[in-house]
Amino acid sequence: MSIDLSQFYQVFFDETAEHLANMESFLLELDVDNPDPEELNAIFRAAHSIKGAAGTFGFTDLAEVTHELETLLDRLRKQELALRSEMIDAFLAAGDVLKEQLAAHRDDSSCDPAEAEHICQVLRKLAHEGQPAANQAQAVSPNLSERSFYLNLKLPANRSRDTMLANLAGMGQLHVRDDGSDPSVLQVVVQTSAQEVDLLEVLAFVIPPEDIELHDVTDDVDNARGYGIFDKTPSEPAVSRAANGQEAWGLFQPVAAGNAGIAEEGDGFGLFAPVAGASPAGDGEGYGFFTPIEAPAADTPAGKSGDDGDGYGFFDPLPAAQGSLAPAPVAEPAVAAPAKPPADTPAEKKRPADKQNVEASTIRVSVEKVDQLLNLVGELVITQSMLAQTASTLDPVIFEQMMQGIGQFERNTRELQEAVMSIRMIPISFVFNRFPRVVRDVASRLNKQVELRLIGENTELDKGFIEKLSDPLTHLVRNSLDHGIESTEARVAKGKPATGTLTLSAYHQGGNIVIEVRDDGGGLSREKILSKARERGMAVSDSMPDQEVWQLIFEAGFSTAAQVTDVSGRGVGMDVVRRNIQEMGGRIDIESMSGVGTTMLIRLPLTLAILDGMSIAVGASTYIIPLTFIVESLQPKTEDVKSMATRGRVLSIRGEYLPLVALHEILNEPPHVERVEDGLVIVLEADGGRIALFVDDLLGQHQVVIKNLENNYRRVPMISGATIMGDGRVALILDVSALVRAHRNN
Amino acid sequence: MEAVAAMAAGQQLETGHETLVFALGQEEYGIDILKVQEIRGYDAVTTIANSPSFLKGVINLRGTIVPIVDMRIKFNLGNVEYNQFTVVIILNIAKRVVGMVVDAVSDVITLLPEQIKPAPEFGSALKTEYINGLGTIDSRMIIMVDIEKLMTSQEMELVDAVA
Structure with missing residues (x-):
């Protein structure tokens, strides 16, 4: 089957x-x-x-x-x-x-x-x-392949120490740790290239597993986990290894080490006299085992214990040691030992704790289901406002109970709406997470040193944005890496740190989400941009404010890069970036200071589904204009309206002539207001162009839920979508970009 | 149980088409009832600028923006009035929702295959290519319309032309 x-x-x-x-x-x-x-x-x-x-x-x-x-x-x-x-x-x-x-x-x-x-x-x-x-x-790093295991074996009666040792000798170098007084016990350190499992396998043939005690003691060195094993006699091999600096069998003199290896915050289990300055513990857990035998020297992990790590110190109680421990020959390697380990501090220490993946329990639901839920809730909100409107005409004294109910209803619907909206929200880390890779690749191709910092990765935004944001952000990041951050030599020459920093951050500001791409590079050059603009025949002046100069780089085909690289510089892109962001209902601004760096600020509305709009009246209809495109609105004076023989009328606003577009003419709608002076003019800016739009009246500012016209109908010229107003009627949203484009081409 | 229900449904499909009959001018038209989502009165619409005259505009149908076409204008049936008796048939075709204004909705009938005859070329307001056949029940003649084909046609200008 x-x-x-x-x-x-x-x-x-x-x-x-x-x-x-x-x-x-x-x-x-x-x-x-x-x-x-x-x-x-x-x-x-x-x-x-x-x-x-x-x-x-x-x-x-x-x-x-x-x-x-x-x-x-x-x-x-x-x-x-x-x-x-x-x-x-x-x-x-x-x-x-x-x-x-x-x-x-x-x-x-x-x-x-x-x-x-x-x-x-x-x-x-x-x-x-x-x-x-x-x-x-x-x-x-020899320690990586050659490992040391501490074995404590309980020998079965039928096995002699010697045969066991002979067996083990085949695995590697042996250092016997016990005195041989008890024939059934064998304590040995095996230095071998074999794995722990291999060792266990060999042993399993002769000794039941419960009688095998095995510790990997290699890590004493590279992981700073110290097993200092007391040697009854200052064992020769141990000393030599310590001297080699390969292994951390620091044989040192407790007093000397006391200065170097004092425990800082260690919760040490030590059966040692408080005087014993030679604590084996750094900030890890130290196990100090008192040894009954007085010895001049103690094997302690203090070499690395100054650091972190769990130190197992089998060391000598202080008073005894101190008394007799003058023997200097052992002290020397001990001093050498502490110096070594800090050099290879384990990587764990650098790893931030918050990197752990938080496992959240989730369910996968198709986006359509969520959108349907969102639609239904939108309907509920409209129904609610209709009810509230009707109720407001009633006598609040007689209908007190109902009024309360309606108030409750309003709160509940609003909470429900927020909750449903939040389903569509996902953290921006979904976009940000690709940038470590992008930065790594691009920086290495450009031979620059760049550090990427991500801030506010948990800022949530609409899923729709996540998909659309990825391309423009990648473009901005590449741009910053290529043109923003200088080469290492140039940075050093300027006295900046050799490694450039690129910061991506996201945060909420008012009703918007702001995404910043900040570099600490050379900044934009005003002169270069202006001269390039003149070259391309754009109308610019030296007195333009910085903001306007920076906006020039969003013009199509505008690149000031001296050299076209395969990363960027072809001048396609920044205009696309701006268009993409405007399509999402957002805007992009630049802040830049020569020699200090550049910041690109992308502002997006909280969700794709909601738009801040101004409702306007033309004739009998209501239309919505997205607020992001509106520069200002004003009541024009008769003398400001000039007509040009073939190209219609223009409106003079503070010395600037803008094409005057009558919305009722475009929409073939009989207007209530015929004369420009009696109506209102809204100055709109999109795609780098401006027009003055003549409308009958401004009605008010709303947050509207965007509905697609194409789902059931088709694309309509000059209209970008529709929305449902508080009274349940449909209002169309004007496509400002198309409107501006149409009149710039004329 | 389910099997029985499915069989019953299958039988019904085999034995006849349930058809919604509506009137436009003097003629009676029938459409597959499975394409009909609901029937409602005529509400205020939001007009769309520069659209054909028979496209009355769009309405808000429980959160969905639905275009409304007036078949009476499309077929030049003269005096077009909008009052409380004006009926809109909300159709669900090709994953889209469209509203259609007609003169009246009369009834739902079941037509057996043998009651449907092929349509000759004739002087209806509707082109033959959108007609599935002519149904006869008692003395009435019902023009069976392929409503999906009609509504998605270029003629109705309801869908974007395929590029």
């Missing part, structure tokens, strides 16, 4: 996309020199899940690429290979290929198999570079 798997495809696509996104974010966070094994594991798991699912659904191309990815990752996480930055590049590239393949399956299109083949080869090559890479790894 065969099951039709295609019904699960959508789930597979969604999940795989999620895994890929996860993988990418982990890859970008990965510290090449000191990879966190947990993160490598997470990446491996993501790749593995994709491979498994792809195999199940028969997407062999996906499975093939993930297989290669997995092979290399597996060797990395087993620490057979050292991570290198080109591997991360290869992983990212593989992620891209997987995304393309996924998209291809989703859309039933095809993608280039050569690309997949290429990335497979790259991955294979990296994975099979095995030996040399491993050697290299060993040379750089």
Whole structure:
């Protein structure tokens, strides 16, 4: 019996996309020199899940690429290979290929198999570079491949110490830790290149697992988790290792270490005398075990304990040590030891705690369902306002109860509306999350050092914006990286930090969402922009305010970049950016200071579905003009209206002549007001042009819910949509951009 | 139970078409009742500038913007009045909602396949290509309209021309 798997495809696509996104974010966070094994594991798991699912659904191309990815990752996480930055590049590239393949399956299109083949080869090559890479790894950080395990074995009666030791000797170098007085116990430290599991496997043949006590003590060095194991006699091998600086068996003199390794905030479990300055604990948890034997020197982890980490210190109680511990030969390596570990502070310390993925329980619901809910609630609001209007004519004394009910109803509907609106809201991190990658790629291509800062990633905005925001933001970010932030040399020459900073932030301001793209680069050059504008025959003057000068860069075909790069500079784009943002009902402003940096401010309304509008009257009809396009409204004087022989009328406003457009002529609507002087004029600005629109009257300002006309009808020239007014009637929303365009072309 | 209900429905489909009959001028027209969402009175519409005269405008139907066409104007049936008896048939066709003003809605009838005859070329206001056939019941003749084809046609200008 065969099951039709295609019904699960959508789930597979969604999940795989999620895994890929996860993988990418982990890859970008990965510290090449000191990879966190947990993160490598997470990446491996993501790749593995994709491979498994792809195999199940028969997407062999996906499975093939993930297989290669997995092979290399597996060797990395087993620490057979050292991570290198080109591997991360290869992983990212593989992620891209997987995304393309996924998209291809989703859309039933095809993608280039050569690309997949290429990335497979790259991955294979990296994975099979095995030996040399491993050697290299060993040379750089021997601890990574050579590990030390502390074993405490309870020997079965039929096994002698010596045979056991002989067995273990085959695994690596042994350091016996007990005195041999009890023949059934063997304490030994094995320094070996084998894995913990291998060791356990060997032992499992002879000793029941419950009698095996095994600690990985390698991490003492690289993870600053110190097992200082007391040696009854200042053991020779331990000293030499400490001296080598490879392992942190710091044999030191407690008093000397006392100065260096004093616990700062450690909750140390120490069975040591309070005088013992040589606390093994840094800010981790230290376990100090008192040893009954007096010794001149103690093995303590104090070497690294100055840092963080859990220190297990088997050390000597102070008074005893202090008394007898003059022996200097051991003290020297001890002093050397503390200096070393801080150099390779583990990566965990740098990782901000808030990076943890918050698992929220969610349900997937189609957008249509939410929109339908939104529509219904919109209807409810209108019904409610109709009821309220009717009720307001009634006598509040007689209908007191009903009045109360209506008041309650109003509050409830408003809360319901807000709640439903919030369903469509998703955090802007959905857009922001792609930028670490964009910045990394672009900056490395431009050979610049750039640090990206994200602020306010949890700011929520309408889902519709999220999709439309991605392109314009990417463009602005690329622009800032290319033209904004200077080259490293130029920055240093100017006395700025060599690494440029690009900040993306989002926050609420009034009824708007503001998104900032800020760089600390060279800023915009007023002179360059003005001269470029003159070159292109634009009407500019030296006295223009900065704001207006900056707006010039949004004109089509305007680029002041001295050099066209493959990143930007072709002058297509900024005009598109502005148009995209205006289509969302938003606006973009620039703040810039020469030598200090540039900030692009995008202002968007809270949701796509709602628009701040001015309702105006023409004849018997009501129309809505989006507030973002309105510059001002005024009552014109007769002498300001001039007519031009062939091109209609113009209106002079403070020395500027604007085309005067009568809305009733465009709409073929008999107006109530014939003369311009009796009506009102609204100055509209869109796409860099201005017109003066003549209307009968202004009615008021509203927040309106935008409805699509095309759902059931078709596109109407000069109209961008419709809305439902408080009285239940439909009002049309004017398409200001089209209106302005139509009259600029004349 | 469900199987029985489905069979009953299937039988009904096989045995006859439920048809909504409405009047335009002197003629009676029938449309597939499954395309009809509801029937309501004529409300104030919001006119759309520069649209054909038979497009009265758009109304707010519980939050949806619905265009209203007046078939009487489309078919030049003379005196067009809007009063409390004016009827709008709200159609649900091709995933769109459209309102259609007619003179009157008379009844719902079930026409058996043998009661429907192919339509000859004749002088109706409607082109033959939108007519499925002529239904006869008692002495009445009902023009069966393919309402989906009609409403999505270029002639009605209700949908964007396919680019």
